[in-house]
Amino acid sequence: MRSIATLAALLAATGFVSALPQLSLPPLIPEIPGVTEALADIAPPLPVLQVPTPPVESPPFTPSTLRPKKLGYFWTGAGDKKHKDFLAVYSLDDETFGTFITLVDVPSSGNEPHHLGASADGKTLVGGGLLSLLKTQDTAYYFDISDPYNPSFKKSNRALLASIADEIRALPEGGFLITYMGSAVGTSPGRLVETDADFNIIHQHPEDVDGLLNILGEQFTPHGLDINFDKNLILTSDYVVPLSILKPSFGIQRANTLRLWDYSTRTIKSTITIPGGGGIQDVKFIPNHREGAAIATAVHLGQLWIIYPERTREDGQPGVTEFLFDLGDKARDSTAIYSWLSKDGRFFYASITGGNHIAALDISDLNNIKRLDNPDEDQGIIGPHFLKLTPDEKALVVTDYFVQGGDISILNTPADFKVQYIDILEDGSLNFNRTIDFTQEFYNRGGGRPHSSVILDLTDPENPKWN
Numbered sequence: 001m002r003s004i005a006t007l008a009a010l011l012a013a014t015g016f017v018s019a020l021p022q023l024s025l026p027p028l029i030p031e032i033p034g035v036t037e038a039l040a041d042i043a044p045p046l047p048v049l050q051v052p053t054p055p056v057e058s059p060p061f062t063p064s065t066l067r068p069k070k071l072g073y074f075w076t077g078a079g080d081k082k083h084k085d086f087l088a089v090y091s092l093d094d095e096t097f098g099t100f101i102t103l104v105d106v107p108s109s110g111n112e113p114h115h116l117g118a119s120a121d122g123k124t125l126v127g128g129g130l131l132s133l134l135k136t137q138d139t140a141y142y143f144d145i146s147d148p149y150n151p152s153f154k155k156s157n158r159a160l161l162a163s164i165a166d167e168i169r170a171l172p173e174g175g176f177l178i179t180y181m182g183s184a185v186g187t188s189p190g191r192l193v194e195t196d197a198d199f200n201i202i203h204q205h206p207e208d209v210d211g212l213l214n215i216l217g218e219q220f221t222p223h224g225l226d227i228n229f230d231k232n233l234i235l236t237s238d239y240v241v242p243l244s245i246l247k248p249s250f251g252i253q254r255a256n257t258l259r260l261w262d263y264s265t266r267t268i269k270s271t272i273t274i275p276g277g278g279g280i281q282d283v284k285f286i287p288n289h290r291e292g293a294a295i296a297t298a299v300h301l302g303q304l305w306i307i308y309p310e311r312t313r314e315d316g317q318p319g320v321t322e323f324l325f326d327l328g329d330k331a332r333d334s335t336a337i338y339s340w341l342s343k344d345g346r347f348f349y350a351s352i353t354g355g356n357h358i359a360a361l362d363i364s365d366l367n368n369i370k371r372l373d374n375p376d377e378d379q380g381i382i383g384p385h386f387l388k389l390t391p392d393e394k395a396l397v398v399t400d401y402f403v404q405g406g407d408i409s410i411l412n413t414p415a416d417f418k419v420q421y422i423d424i425l426e427d428g429s430l431n432f433n434r435t436i437d438f439t440q441e442f443y444n445r446g447g448g449r450p451h452s453s454v455i456l457d458l459t460d461p462e463n464p465k466w467n
Helices: 002-014 038-044 211-218
Strands: 070-078 086-091 100-105 114-119 124-129 138-146 151-158 162-170 176-183 193-195 199-204 221-229 233-238 257-262 268-272 280-285 295-297 303-312 317-325 339-341 346-353 357-362 387-388 397-400 418-424 432-437 448-457
Touching: 070 124, 086 193, 086 295, 100 151, 124 162, 124 176, 151 162, 151 199, 162 221, 193 221, 193 346, 193 418, 211 268, 211 346, 221 295, 233 280, 233 295, 233 303, 257 280, 257 303, 257 317, 268 317, 339 387, 346 387, 397 448
Parallel strands: 114 162, 114 448, 176 221, 221 280
Antiparallel strands: 070 086, 070 448, 086 100, 114 124, 124 138, 138 151, 162 176, 176 193, 193 199, 221 233, 233 257, 257 268, 280 295, 295 303, 303 317, 339 346, 346 357, 387 397, 397 418, 418 432
16 A cells, blocks of 8 residues: 555656646558558457557538527447547427438547537537547547537547546536546546646646545546536546456456545545445436435446435545435346436436436435336337437437447447437426437448437527537
């Protein structure tokens, strides 16, 4: 333990953890017309690191001249993992729902596009690459949507101490906090990465001695992330060791912990444990809760647990956990459970990836939670994961794709590669009625794998809204 403490103190004292926070490099193998396609076809799957082949150029497409009031931006991987990954834009208006508007390529392929988030001013999107490190590529991709109908690729970068970009939260002053689930080589510890308003990486938290000791002492693989600005708190939730999903593997290493942070100092206040949680994939603060409580998803248990960050435990540390709700048999060991809450804190929605199900709960009374979906119903979806309410909260947008690592991975979740646009009824329950099929639109690149979304509502052009 003394050697770990000495190393942590040395790294913090010398400023090593933040002296060189980021890097951006072109593909290690340059694009060569007539050769790139052949390289992509013959490059064999390797254990962990892959041949860093350049991407195959995207097939030509015709953008639409339609100007809908509601737009969906979907961070999407090419199904063949050879063509460039891309941001796809669709109309979500009732009259023209599912009409393709345009797309924007990034200069790389095989990133396994993951979460997508919008900046505080709604003019920039950032999408993370879950497996970008396998081809030694940048892990965060930024898009300019100041012209919402003609987005453009802005830049990309990578952190030096971390990889496996996951959840994203915008900072009021500009920039982002982003959970990076793994180290630079996909092991524990990961980092909470911070960018400035120009989207340059400026910190890889924690950077203090106590924080480094904390993440070196127990698995730190942050996936979930939320900020309570009023309470000056951050919560991150630890999911799995990324490298453990790749062959050869002795099994996925899942965590049972969350970290509670001081927002203003970006320092860890305590480690919070959910016994037997088996991967705490997500955590969300309950809006307007007087104690700043949050709900965490425990994947192995198939349960929701409530976190009271201001209550003190018997050991004197902040962060008390209590069992809240069991999502049922479909949720147990379901690989992933991601969540979203309504702005008033009344309704809670969760995707149960392995159970092919969306759960809806009325949590207005935490002592008497009401389930609004039928847990035994076949909802006709496969592999739902990322979900969010539209800005007007009249619909829930769900992307039916989590992760398919292919031959090199032990994690390949079934999916139908669709976007579900689910109407929210007055009581908060769900009405499934519209989809966008990414396998058909992008057949000429092996189909599209939409993982996440940002929804923009321009009904009032002077006051745009986004989620």
